[in-house]
Amino acid sequence: MNRRHLLGLAAALPALPHPARAQERFPTHPVRVIIPFAAGGSTDIMARLCAQMLTDRLGQPAVPENITGAGGMIGAQRVLDAPADGHTLLAGTPGPVTINPHLAPRMPYHPLRDFEAVVFVGDSPAVAVVRRDSPIRSVQDIVARAKAEPGKLTFASAGIGSFAHLSGELFKARAQVDMVHVPYRGTAPAVTDMLAGHVDTMFENYPSVQSYIASGELRPLAIGSARRSPLVPNLPTMIEEGVPNYDSSSWFGLFLRAGTPAGAIDAVNRAINEGLRDQATIARLTTMGVEPIGGSPADFKAYVTRRFEETGALIRTAGITAG
DSSP: HHHHHHHHHHHHOOOOOHHHHHHHOSSSSSSEEEEEEEEEEEHHHHHHHHHHHHHHSSSSSEEEOOOOGGHHHHHHHHHHHHHHSSSEEEOOOIIIIIIIHHOOOTTTTTHHOOOOOOEEEEEEEEEEETTTTTTSSSHHHHHHHHHSSTTTOEEEETTTTTHHHHHHHOOOOOOOOHHOEEESSSSHOOOOHTTTTTSSSEEEEEHHHHHHHHTTTEEEEEEOOOOOOTTTTTTTTTTTOOTOOOOOOOEEEEEEETTOOHHHHHHHHHHHHHTOOOOHHHHHHHHHTTTTTTOOHHHHHOOOOOOOHHHHHHHHHTOOOOO
């Protein structure tokens, strides 16, 4: 076949998209960041910060949108109802991704099957706290008292199946103690009752009690991460305090619907990773009590999968039910 025939054949063939051009077409219109919780909370603040990172780097505005209800599941479903083109993101947290699926077996989606993990944005460790005038001075005191009088010490949470509830159940399992869970309708009433002396302790994520710690109303005993946190480097870990294999943290990340093109996933991942290297962003997250993480989609998927399995095992062992 001569050169003229080759040119004629090439002209007759349909143009094939170039991989680089396919990536350049994302985004083609504004991106939505679905926040499955109410405005004003830590998830909302984190999601809006991510929306700004995306707006600054993708060439299209990223618009945060609060869609609440059913512990975050309604917002998550809204992402699945949107086209798998990368333009509708889920601001994900443990609740709708790694906790609720084990408490609501009939939920309409499976997070590991129906979502693509895009980027691990930040992590906030659990922290054991007591009121400032509590006679409990350390984690060892909690363990000693709980073993001396099983079922007498109480720990508060923001509700059944909440992060603070599971962090407390993990403490019971790892320390091998018997404590009574007292659920509330949110963190604020739980802290109020603890300050009044009605409950003994709480295992809440650090940002939720950071202001109470700063004011001196609550006294931190230990951090729940596997290693000391740069957020509070002088605070020992639960493991250092004698609670083996204790690791509880409330993570935040972005997800897309499964089947989203790799180019869109990579573009969002790259934009957030660039944003997390910005010193002003790092400072803001640290002030909020969040440790910036970043990394690849594969890194985040592996992390979420591990947390999903660990959370399911804890819920089954502790016999936690939604009703």
